[in-house]
Amino acid sequence: MIRIFLNKSKPALAGFLIYLTVWQILSLFFAEYIVPSPVKVLRAVSSFENTGINILHTFLRITVSFAASFCSGITIAVIFHKFALRDYIRSSLTVLQIIPGTILALILFLIFGSGSAVPVLLIAAVIFPLFVNHTFNCLDLIPQERTEACKLFGGGKADLARYVWLPELIPMLKETGNTAISLGSKIVILGEFIGSDSGIGYALNNAKTFFKMDEVFGYLLIIILLNFFLQIAYSFFLKILFLLSKA
Secondary structure (H helix, E strand, C coil): CCHHHHHHHHHHHHHHHHHHHHHHHHHHHCCCCCCCCCCHHHHHHHCCCCCCHHHHHHHHHHHHHHHHHHHHHHHHHHHHHHHCCCCHHHHHHHHHHHHHHHHHHHHHHHHCCCCCCCHHHHHHHHHHHHHHHHHHHHHHHHHHHHHHHHHHCCHHHHHHHHCCCCCCHHHHHHHHHHHHHHHHHHHHHHHHHCCCCHHHHHHHHHHHHHHHHHHHHHHHHHHHHHHHHHHHHHHHHHHHHHHHHCC
């Protein structure tokens, strides 16, 4: 588990240091009220109002939407793949994917009003199609011989899923999941910015309104760190699935 953390953290920390370096360089060329330095922002973070509540709400929205999209996306893909109906759902998902995020957020805001519904549904609308389409592609690549061999040795549907499908799905889930977390971290900000009364996006909207650039950069820093934490947690989850498939 420690090795997973180290392997995951090295490139992420390197990217984070590059981000801080570029940020520091930009702060030298712009006025402090436009691009405050990282040091100034870090000192100001502790004075932000309701920081803990905003982070918690954003974290819960990302995790709930991600978990729902993960489970439902894979389940629906397996069912539609089994009955050769994938073209029907793919056409529906295409329509969903071409709607601009801002337009979709405004539609959801008009329907549900201010609250958690807008950011949660907006994240799901973006990452649910990822899990469905990538699961379809992965199932297509599973050799039919492995499926027949599992059945020949008396394996049931649970064995088929655990010993044939899961080992093939895990590499796909790694790439798709990390992409979904990154997208979800960005999309939740948009959803909270437009249609929520709490969360990091809501706090960013308030900071932007009053031109508090230290808060703007501070919350951007927080969402980057939150994304890093979520990807580490997801790596642990995939490791558990991998061990389960080999047990």
